[in-house]
Amino acid sequence: MAKHWADFQYEIYLNGMTGAVPRLPTDLTRLEEMAEQRLGPGPVGYVAGSAGNGSTARANRAALDRRRIVPRMLRDVHERDLSVEVLGRPLPAPLALAPVGVLSIMHPEAETAAARAAAAQGVPFILSSASSTPMEQVAEAMGDAERWFQLYWAKDREVTRSFLDRAKAAGFSALFVTLDTPLLAWRPRDLDQAYLPFLHGVGTANYFSDPAFRAGLAKPVHEDPNAAVMHFVGMFADPAKTWPDLEFLRENWDGPIVLKGVLHPDDARRAVNAGMDGVVVSNHGGRQVAGSVAAADALPRVVEAAGDRLTVLFDSGVRSGDDIYKALALGARAVLVGRPYAYGLGLDGQAGVEHVIRCLLAELDLTLALSGHSGPTTLGPDDLAEETV
Ligand SMILES: Cc1cc2nc3c(=O)[nH]c(=O)nc-3n(C[C@H](O)[C@H](O)[C@H](O)COP(=O)(O)O)c2cc1C
Ligand SMILES: CC(C)CC(=O)C(=O)O
Numbered sequence: 001m002a003k004h005w006a007d008f009q010y011e012i013y014l015n016g017m018t019g020a021v022p023r024l025p026t027d028l029t030r031l032e033e034m035a036e037q038r039l040g041p042g043p044v045g046y047v048a049g050s051a052g053n054g055s056t057a058r059a060n061r062a063a064l065d066r067r068r069i070v071p072r073m074l075r076d077v078h079e080r081d082l083s084v085e086v087l088g089r090p091l092p093a094p095l096a097l098a099p100v101g102v103l104s105i106m107h108p109e110a111e112t113a114a115a116r117a118a119a120a121q122g123v124p125f126i127l128s129s130a131s132s133t134p135m136e137q138v139a140e141a142m143g144d145a146e147r148w149f150q151l152y153w154a155k156d157r158e159v160t161r162s163f164l165d166r167a168k169a170a171g172f173s174a175l176f177v178t179l180d181t182p183l184l185a186w187r188p189r190d191l192d193q194a195y196l197p198f199l200h201g202v203g204t205a206n207y208f209s210d211p212a213f214r215a216g217l218a219k220p221v222h223e224d225p226n227a228a229v230m231h232f233v234g235m236f237a238d239p240a241k242t243w244p245d246l247e248f249l250r251e252n253w254d255g256p257i258v259l260k261g262v263l264h265p266d267d268a269r270r271a272v273n274a275g276m277d278g279v280v281v282s283n284h285g286g287r288q289v290a291g292s293v294a295a296a297d298a299l300p301r302v303v304e305a306a307g308d309r310l311t312v313l314f315d316s317g318v319r320s321g322d323d324i325y326k327a328l329a330l331g332a333r334a335v336l337v338g339r340p341y342a343y344g345l346g347l348d349g350q351a352g353v354e355h356v357i358r359c360l361l362a363e364l365d366l367t368l369a370l371s372g373h374s375g376p377t378t379l380g381p382d383d384l385a386e387e388t389v
Contacts, residue, residue, distance in 0.1 A: 002081035003092065005361035006369065023348055024355050029319050031343035031356075035106075039346050042195040043105035047342050049189035052290025060286055060317030063294035067326050067384045072372030080374045082365060086334050087174050087256040087277060087311055089146060092122040093361050094334035094376050095324065097341055097353075098285075098315050099150035099176065099260075101130030102197045102204060106346035112141045114345050117353030119145030121361075126150050126176055126336065129163065130198075130236065131206040139170035148174040150260065152181065155238040157248070162212035164252050175253045176280065177246075180261025182239035185288045198229045207232050246274040258313065261288070263298040265305035268312075278311035285316050285338050296330060300381070303331030321363025325371070329379040 012022055025031065036044040050057035082093040097118050104110040111133040118125035119142045127138050129152040139147060149172035154160050167175070190196060198204060207213045208221045208228060216235070221228040249257060256277035261284060262268055271279050281299045283292045295316035306312050314332035318324060319340060327335045337360065344352035373379060 001079060002083060004080060005082060005093065005358070005365040006080075008358045008362040009366075022355065024344060024352055026359050027320075028340045028343075028356060028359055031340060031347065035343040035346045039106065042193055042200070043197065044343075044346070045189045045193055046105065046195060046197050047100075047339055047346075049187050050286035050290075051185040051187055051288055053188070054286065056283055056288075056290055056292045056294070057286030057317070059292070059294035060283065060296065061319075063296035064317055064323050064326055066387050067296065067330075068387055069322060069325060069329075069367065069371055070383055070385050071370060072383075075372035075374075077369040077372060077374050080365060080369055082361065082368075082375055084334055084376055086124075086313070087258070089124075089173070091124065091146070091334065093364070094328060094332075095357065095360060095364075096124040096126055096148070096313075096334060096336050097357075098336035098338040099126040099128035099178070100338050100342050101128040102132045102202050103342065103345060104132035104202050105197045105200070106342055107349050109349055110345075111138050113350040114341060114353050115142050115145075115147065117341075117345075117350045117357065119143060120350075121354055121357045122146075123357055124148055127172065128152075129206060130204045132202055132204060134205050134209040135163075135166055135172070136170050139172070144171070147172050148176055148258075150176040150178055151249075152236045153177055153238055153241060153245075153249075155235045155240075156212065156216060158212040158215070159207075159210060159235065160248075161252060162210055164249075166210070168253075168255075174256040174258060174277075175249070176258045176260045177249060178260045178284075180282070180284050180288045182237050182241065184233070186290065187287065196233075198232060199226065203229060204232055207236070243270055243274055246276070250275050256311075258311070262302060263293055263295070265301045268302045268305040268310060272306070272309045276310065278313060279306065280313045280315060280336065281332065282315045282336075296327065299327065299330045299332060318360075321360055321365070322367045324360060324364045325367045325379065326384060328376045329381060329383045331381070 115125040124146040149167040258278035260280040262279040314327040315336035344356035
């Protein structure tokens with residue numbers, strides 16, 4: 001019998017018999033405020049912030065909230081199984097941790113703690129190129145657990161080649177290429193505090209440890225760390241890239257390649273033509289294009305364009321199990337979650353990230369069961385109604 005993630009609720013109640021209550025809230029929307037009180041406005045502002053006046057991030061939430069679940073009754077849900085296949089891999093649940101850069105601003109154990117949490121719960125961890133921990137260290141902490149690598153497609157081809165080689169050698173099985181960040185967006189919350197984490201003693205050790213990256217520096221990192229950061233800022237992404245450039249990645253990566261940040265159905269068709277394996281329908285959690293379409297509103301059209309030719313994943317605004325349910329009903333195979341686990345990490349390290357994963361999946365399990373589904377595979381658009389205000 002598959003694991004029932006919902007059992008977490010009775011574990012919490014039973015622990016309560018000895019006076020223990022969860023160290024973190026089980027409504028994950030409360031984490032941001034707690035994290036800000038504990039960790040201060042700079043780091044939490046960076047994590048919480050978004051592009052422009054925040055309208056994209058708000059639209060992400062509104063698009064999920066506007067869709068309502070239409071539960072079905074009397075459908076035998078006593079045995080449930082949340083497992084799905086993603087990119088040819090069996091996963092225990094339709095969830096992965098999104099790539100989030102420089103996690104050392106949240107916790108000293110940074111990506112290592114988050115990756116351990118993912119491994120402990122059986123959820124894939126997507127490591128950011130901009131990790132504050134070298135990818136080999138993160139991989140070692142994960143044993144043989146499922147890990148995927150997110151690529152910022154650098155201007156310097158040798159850095160990209162080096163990252164791909166390192167990721168392969170470190171056992172990352174899939175490549176997520178982020179397309180929506182050819183430049184860093186206008187982010188007022190960071191600009192108003194003049195806070196860019198890379199310049200606050202954090203650096204991005206994943207680049208700084210890379211021989212091809214270091215070869216481009218005039219001075220060693222320790223002699224001029226700010227110059228190294230500015231070199232990173234100038235080269236980590238390449239606004240000159242176009243669709244034919246994907247051939248280079250296809251030639252240099254044997255495993256699945258997923259394009260992250262696709263919102264237009266024509267771009268999904270282009271992904272198919274370029275031989276890609278999947279897309280993440282995402283607007284980067286509202287952090288890139290101010291005024292962008294909400295990710296959940298873009299999802300159905302991308303799903304339709306992809307047909308069965310691409311694995312369609314989803315992120316941007318997911319804060320609860322019912323949000324995951326809605327994204328799956330709109331056609332996503334699985335979802336990624338970003339900020340909630342970053343706050344969990346900041347507040348309680350590995351245990352905090354595990355708490356976030358367990359809350360999301362317990363709530364998903366219960367939402368499915370209470371709505372008449374024994375697993376994600378039977379969900380469809382008919383399980384949702386759209387509120388018109
Ligand atoms: C602090 C922070 C850093 C991020 N860094 C990266 C990154 O390095 N690479 C990337 O592809 N996406 C990055 N993202 C975007 C996430 O992968 C994901 O698309 C987004 O967080 C999803 O929205 P959510 O935070 O509402 O769940 C970052 C997001 C945040 C909040
Ligand atoms: C710009 C990156 C290095 C990090 C990122 O993706 C983000 O802050 O959203």
